[in-house]
Amino acid sequence: MAFAQDLDKKDPLKEYRERFHYPQINGKDVIYFTGNSLGLQPKIAKSYVDEIMKDWADLAVEGHFFAEKPWWDYHERLAKPLAKVVGARPAEVSVMNTLSVNLHFLMVSFYRPNQKRFKIICEEKAFPSDQYMLQSQVRFHGFAPAEAIIEVKKREGEHFWRTEDVISKINEVGDELALVLIGGVNYYNGQVFDMAPITKSGKDVGAFVGWDLAHAVGNVKLKLHDWDVDFAAWCSYKYMNSGPGNASGIFVNEKYLNQKDIPRFEGWWGTKKESRFLMKPEFEPIDTADAWQVSNAPVLSLAPYLASLQLFEEVGMESLIAKQKVLTSYLEFILQEIDKEVDSTFEVITPRERGCQLSVFLHGEGRALFDYLMKNGVITDWREPNVIRLAPAPFYCSFEDMYNFGQILKQGILSK
Numbered sequence: 001m002a003f004a005q006d007l008d009k010k011d012p013l014k015e016y017r018e019r020f021h022y023p024q025i026n027g028k029d030v031i032y033f034t035g036n037s038l039g040l041q042p043k044i045a046k047s048y049v050d051e052i053m054k055d056w057a058d059l060a061v062e063g064h065f066f067a068e069k070p071w072w073d074y075h076e077r078l079a080k081p082l083a084k085v086v087g088a089r090p091a092e093v094s095v096m097n098t099l100s101v102n103l104h105f106l107m108v109s110f111y112r113p114n115q116k117r118f119k120i121i122c123e124e125k126a127f128p129s130d131q132y133m134l135q136s137q138v139r140f141h142g143f144a145p146a147e148a149i150i151e152v153k154k155r156e157g158e159h160f161w162r163t164e165d166v167i168s169k170i171n172e173v174g175d176e177l178a179l180v181l182i183g184g185v186n187y188y189n190g191q192v193f194d195m196a197p198i199t200k201s202g203k204d205v206g207a208f209v210g211w212d213l214a215h216a217v218g219n220v221k222l223k224l225h226d227w228d229v230d231f232a233a234w235c236s237y238k239y240m241n242s243g244p245g246n247a248s249g250i251f252v253n254e255k256y257l258n259q260k261d262i263p264r265f266e267g268w269w270g271t272k273k274e275s276r277f278l279m280k281p282e283f284e285p286i287d288t289a290d291a292w293q294v295s296n297a298p299v300l301s302l303a304p305y306l307a308s309l310q311l312f313e314e315v316g317m318e319s320l321i322a323k324q325k326v327l328t329s330y331l332e333f334i335l336q337e338i339d340k341e342v343d344s345t346f347e348v349i350t351p352r353e354r355g356c357q358l359s360v361f362l363h364g365e366g367r368a369l370f371d372y373l374m375k376n377g378v379i380t381d382w383r384e385p386n387v388i389r390l391a392p393a394p395f396y397c398s399f400e401d402m403y404n405f406g407q408i409l410k411q412g413i414l415s416k
């Protein structure tokens with residue numbers, strides 16, 4: 001305990017713990033491990049939402065142009081801080097819709113199959129929404145999912161994907177490959193895919209390469225521009241702490257910006273601001289990723305996202321990642337220590353290439369242990385058959401939380 005407290009004292013991010021709201025269980029702040037699902041609410045989020053509500057009350061339609069942060073270009077405020085988080089140029093980033101919707105929209109531009117080149121490579125057991133999205137896109141273009149979607153498998157007896165297997169699959173499919181679309185961090189095992197070489201290999205065989213960054217954004221180092229990724233999308237409610245079901249971000253490589261003839265589903269919020277209200281019939285794409293915006297921006301949901309980005313601006317990804325590495329390693333150490341004291345065995349199935357998340361097989365334990373943890377103030381999640389996912393987000397989780405979690409885990413097992 002003293003060791004954990006000492007690490008907390010030395011933690012340069014320790015004051016950020018106070019900047020979030022915590023659910024209470026048994027009168028105490030919970031130990032929150034589900035930042036990979038829904039991040040905690042930053043305390044400043046409410047004031048950003050209240051500001052919009054007040055402007056709406058006071059100004060009504062005039063708020064579009066005369067609010068303190070005018071609504072018609074409100075979304076533009078998010079691009080610069082977000083670009084830093086994902087390693088992009090601000091022009092390459094926009095915020096709109098929700099994640100699965102954006103992946104569909106981006107596939108309009110980046111999945112352009114023909115009879116020869118129509119195959120898609122993804123990881124086996126991709127997040128279900130991605131599977132449905134890919135299958136429906138393939139069918140929409142008149143191909144059969146079983147033929148067009150190639151899943152990269154893990155090796156027998158292994159819990160992770162090997163980069164060389166992804167790359168050799170890309171080379172094998174070669175000139176039939178239209179698109180590589182993989183989750184940058186896998187939702188189940190927490191693995192960070194080696195995005196730079198995979199992107200390069202996909203592009204070397206002439207395919208487009210996109211990434212679903214739901215579990216990567218705000219969690220791991222991203223350099224989308226330098227890696228020459230074609231497109232990416234992410235949700236904002238996990239490590240980005242923007243609120244339930246909130247808006248998604250997109251990345252479109254700058255080489256596709258400012259193109260009139262790129263296939264794209266268009267709407268009035270993607271046309272140039274200067275001429276938008278002339279209500280002309282021709283679409284003139286904005287010269288940033290905003291050209292992919294279809295509808296006017298959902299300002300009320302962008303407000304908490306902007307608030308959260310302010311915290312990312314203050315802290316920077318470098319220091320979040322630096323803390324995350326130590327915090328997650330400390331959690332792993334705690335698990336190893338408790339493992340020695342109980343009969344059950346914990347198998348961390350997350351490989352070394354990881355962000356916050358540790359996915360742990362609880363051999364010898366069942367759902368009852370998960371229920372015990374929840375009742376005793378540990379919010380985590382359970383995936384069949386008996387895996388718990390623990391994602392200590394560095395913004396608001398402490399080393400003492402990890403220690404206390406270990407004690408509760410031990411009690412839960414010993415009290416069976």
Ligand SMILES: Cc1ncc(COP(=O)(O)O)c(C=O)c1O
Nearest residue numbers: 098099100127129183187214235
């Ligand atoms: C990897 C991944 N892809 C896609 C989604 C779907 O997100 P949305 O419901 O915002 O479209 C999620 C949601 O958790 C996810 O984890």
